[in-house]
Amino acid sequence: MRIVATLKNKDEIALLAKIGADAFLLETNLFTRAAESPLSLETIKELVKAIHRRRKKAYVLLNTLIHEADIAMLDEYLEELRRIKIDAIVCYDLTVILVASKHKLEKLCIYQPGTMSTHPKNLAFYEQLGIKGVTISREITLEEIMGFFTEETKIEFSLMGHGYQEMFYSQRKLVSAYLNHQGLPHDTLAGANLSIREKQRLDQFFPIVEDRFGTQIFRAKKLASFEFLSSLESKIQDLFIERRFIGDQEYFDSIKAYKQRDFLTFVDEYGKEYDTGFYLLPTEKLKGDVS
């Protein structure tokens, strides 16, 4: 199992590699939404070289939905990624895989469609696409996740196993719309950390991010997979450690914890802000399904 860490800049490569990152996820300035460190293609080229010099893997995150007008630019972008020998393309939209296949890059694609990869019966579909792997949805239980591993498949599995988890993606700019509604300037909240709180759930603050791609809302508590790792680690190839809204030291400590399997120290320090997501929490189809 590779530990995949989000990289902010070149200076971090040595440290992250030392403490346990096996692969580095690079956010782009063109096709990554809610990016904390959006990188230009030129910077990505430099970083990929530096990552490869350390014999680590370089992944790029393309997590926007692709509209008609984006296709030509995506086509050029993927050609550049082919040239710089990127190791994996983590993509949210099936369109990226379709364009990647024109460049014979589909074998590098890790399909990460968020809420949509909820069962293993789609493995034949993923194999037909010729992709490298799929990230299993965060909204299913550990038992359901384990069901993926009983299938014979060439598809690699990955999990977004740690950190703040997205729960809403809209093309609407909800913060700007609200400011407009109130007659306030657009930059009123520029640079601020924003969160929303539902009026009946007073202890839960959901981080909210607006960028040019729209609005993303995240769960209130960060996800930790520590107690399930022994069940998962021989079955998944990539464990993504999410970095959004997390301080550098806490992030580095999380990488160390997963690498060294030393969870107690981390939990002692940060545990109150984490939960186990849906690993043990089945959801209902109909009200009252799950008691």
Added chain:
Amino acid sequence: MKTELLAPAGDIEKVKVAFLYGADAVYIGGKSFSLRARASRFGLKEINEAAEIAHKNKKKLYVTCNIVPHEADFEGLEAYLNDLEKAAVDAIIVSDPYVVQLAKSRTALEVHLSTQQSVTNSLQTDFWYSQGVKRIVLARELSLTEIKDIKANTEADLEVFVHGGMCSSYSGRCTLSNVMSLRDANRGGCAHSCRWEYDLFQNDRLFAGDFQIASRDLVALEHVPALLDIGVSSLKIEGRMKSIHYIATVVNSYRRLIDDYYEGKLRPIDEYFAMIEKAENRQAGSGFFQGNPLEKQQLYSTGSTQPTKDFCGLVLDYDLEHKLVLVEQRNYFEATDILEVFRPEGDPLQLTAGELFSDTGEKLDVARHPLQKVKFHSEIPLKPYDILRRVNT
């Protein structure tokens, strides 16, 4: 080819009303595998009945199988698809790739791809077409220009939402309900958490106590001519949970607009809006058709617009000899109220009941009780499924 008008229906009566009032096709959700399964009144018997009604009227019936399933949800799926094929439904609406493959490999069902897949470009429409999907229900987040570009570059039929509720997120990409209430939005359990009230915090300090993330409903009347120019295959109305009056009013307004377009007799768009406003609609906007929406497309208060006409009753029968109409009451009305007769074709007529009687002939002071059978004299010959509305004064 003429663009189809596609309407929702939550029960058999609404299927009949939708067809009668102008839908070319109706979509329904069964008790299984549908995002509206919790409210469905369509078991296999009713699905068969709805298909018969559709085909008798030379219209089409589609059935949604559009949940994003978990492994345990597949039990009975193949048998269900076979049953839908036997019922001769005209298409199923699907969001999951495996369900697409299963339907294509085991049945001859026509498959449409649900908007839950958020398809936003022609590469994807053509990919799904190559997988045997005949029609793609496009993501709601597309402008008219984008829809036109997709249409120009794809072989697939395109379906576009024109009216009704809108997810604030990309459809299928929201798990607010899962997180906040453990109800799975993608398996029919959506708690509509986007319509709840929120506070907005800036760096841990309260910035606003009235923040909202919900979107207004969609009313795209003014964009229908452009969509017809583009040549999309189907215009879709949302609202399987809506009333008969809503279905009849909304479907008929779009029917008249589409027919007027093809006959070259388009009226000022305000006239079609006036028709729609006779039914209750939530606050509405025109969605993404003119680009990315801002505050005018968001819902900052939860009130509905008041309908300009109250739905008083549904005509069940008319006795031509005695000029007596039998009505099923839907809202309070009095003998002296002016009632508008709304029917699928022609201009609305007006009448006054004068005297009201029960179905057993007893005189009534008012029609007070929901579903109460009421008779009164009408010189205007009425037909079953004519709708009576009280004219507000």
